[in-house]
Amino acid sequence: MPVKVAEEWLNACAGCEISILNIGDALLDLLPELDFVHIPVLIDHKYYGQRGDKDTLEIPEAVVGIVSGGVRNEENIHVLEEMRAKTQILIALGSCAVHGGIPAQANMFASDEIFEWVFRGSPSTDAAPDPDHPNVPKWTAACQAADEVVKVDIAIPGCPPHPELIAEAITALLEGKTSWSLPEKSVCDTCPVIREEKSSEGPIKRCFENLEFDPEQGLDKMRCINEQGMLCLGPVTLAGCAGSSGAPRCVQARTACRGCFGPIRKGARPMVDMMGAMTSIGMDPKSLVDRRAIMNRYIGGHGNLRPLPARPVR
Ligand code: SF4
Ligand code: SF4
Ligand code: SF4
Structure with a gap:
């Protein structure tokens, strides 16, 4: 029976997902053993029911969860906590998820300084107020790695990680192991x-x-x-x-x-x-x-x- 996998991107650029695809031929061998039940980069799976008819964010249950990207806003926290709750083994994929990554360079500045520059200070910007709409998730105080918010079982670093490492970690899980590290x-x-x-x-x-x-x-x-x-x-x-x-x-x-x-x-x-x-x-x-x-x-x-x-x- 294929192993159910849920994949999510948080504050990510999709480079880590490209790295999964770059596993290449070996991915063709792995795919029959994997059942992707949720992967927004490939499948338009809605968080609040396929017709938007649910009140709570839901990600299907899976044995393996993979998250790329760090945590930069309240939506990222919500999605990450749901991934943790619905998956047995959670993999942080890529340097953003494992260490905060390039976006965490912003941690050198306070959020209000960044907003001031982005929405009013930058010479190429027409000055505007900070976004303030219920559908725009609020920023967190800092850009965090996934394990600063939930327990992470396996970390695959790299920007992006080498496809061979992703294949190696997934293969280890398919063999019944519960951990993998470099x-x-x-x-x-x-x-x-x-x-x-x-x-x-x-x-x-x-x-x-x-x-x-x-x-x-x-x-x-x-x-x-x-x-x-x-x-x-x-x-x-x-x-x-x-x-x-x-x-x-x-x-x-x-x-x-x-x-x-x-x-x-x-x-x-x-x-x-x-x-x-x-x-x-x-x-x-x-x-x-x-x-x-x-x-x-x-x-x-x-x-x-x-x-x-x-x-x-x-
Ligand atoms: S680790 Fe690199 S490739 Fe992966 S999401 Fe972050 S910036 Fe993109
Ligand atoms: S040498 Fe390797 S670890 Fe260092 S930046 Fe390049 S890809 Fe990353
Ligand atoms: S040994 Fe190689 S990786 Fe190490 S500092 Fe020199 S060039 Fe860089």
């Missing part, structure tokens, strides 16, 4: 570049500057990106993004890891650890533009990013 190792642990433990001198290069590498040669002939003086978050980021293809996905494309898989373990402090890693090879963390945002690019949930207290006027 081994705790860093992106650097899977990176074959040359390391000399010493960075080039000078301020940290911006991402639009060129790295040095020979496109005719393999990664094992390229020097570590941090050692070339450009920030690479590999030392503090959980490995796994490349699936079975080996080297970290961004480094394969000759660009720096931006940390999309999040910290190597729960409770880690990637910003502090990264500053230590930088200092140890002679990089100057103070020369990094927009340091707090860059080092917490995908992990602004869990209180990692919050508005700074106003500085006293001198």
